[in-house]
Amino acid sequence: MPFTYDYPRPALAVDCVVFGLRESSLVVLLVRRGVPPFEGSWALPGGFVRLDETLDRAAERELVEESGLKVAYLEQLYTFSALDRDPRERVVSVAYFALVNPVEHRPQAGSDAASAAWFDVREAPALAFDHRHILQVALERLRSKVRYRPIGFGLLPERFSLTQLQRAYEIILDRPLDKRNFRKKIAALGFVVPTDALEEGVGRRAARLFRFDRAVYAALSEKGFDLELI
């Protein structure tokens, strides 16, 4: 049954950029499209928004349907409206992004997706629509944001060594950091706190494990303290 309106309007879609850290790489979740257009091409998980759901819910739903992935929090990134981004008709897409620990999430394709997998962001295949552009914008937002919000912690396990933490930032920022300066800044922040646990090490002194103290961070950010990490 067709849907009729007095005024034309574009179709509205969501797309999800989900990043993770795997070994020494930043990876992104992609799906291989099982339906036209761009059938057989890789793309960001996503789809059209239903009339009875918000954009946040649409993003969560499409991600679960197409990859099996359920994330704690999807953040709205940007709304893309280039006139020719979709060959079918005018489609405006609201992109979301999230950070997860990929070891915990084995993608399970479904719905419009024929398969789903993690790709190193530097080695992503050709993508459908304007998804390469969306991915690039997401990467820039991640790199910019990681400097002043503790979002890097979403990519790490609950307990991590300072070396692991530094490595995570170096992988995200794609540049080396000075170890001493990094540790000085981390210590000054106040919300990266030591635990009783030690990392298992072979042939070297075992490293102390740390954790991100959300309560301390919340209190500090409310007071407007200088929270720049890098």
Place this chain on the structure above:
Amino acid sequence: MPFTYDYPRPALAVDCVVFGLRESSLVVLLVRRGVPPFEGSWALPGGFVRLDETLDRAAERELVEESGLKVAYLEQLYTFSALDRDPRERVVSVAYFALVNPVEHRPQAGSDAASAAWFDVREAPALAFDHRHILQVALERLRSKVRYRPIGFGLLPERFSLTQLQRAYEIILDRPLDKRNFRKKIAALGFVVPTDALEEGVGRRAARLFRFDRAVYAALSEKGFDLELI
């Protein structure tokens, strides 16, 4: 002539939050609606997006049509999709924001707006739709962003004293700042540079005027330097 689609889709709109500094207040541009719904109520300037324009262009166009205001740069803020934000039908709105010097812009109402004026953000009237919520989100984004991006400069004249600069930040952040710490930080930034000009003062030593050096800022931000202002 009605427009028919295989799948339903919400209407798509843009809304603009334009801030300025006037005397000791942060002000926002509002329009009084000349058409239903909420006819006679104040609202953010905005309207429906056309099929042949991007969201950026729609935002610029609606702002000019409804208030006469042409701004250099409108930044996308967030896309609002609460199911009941508009009484007519499902409308998703992409909000934009900008910072201007209101002394230079006398609003000239037109199109769906019966009048247009600047309001102190603390004294805004009841607003149509979810515009009070959008305004609040814009205010939070402004306050958050002003700490690590030199956007406060868009609210000031080309040349300003450090007292004026500090006052601008205090008005935006709605809290007092320590003068000595502020001046120390500003000096350390590198992109607030003194000019030859002095402010005109009565009965006190004339203050040096400064300017925002965009070239220095661009070079520093490209290198990833620590640019936190406040």
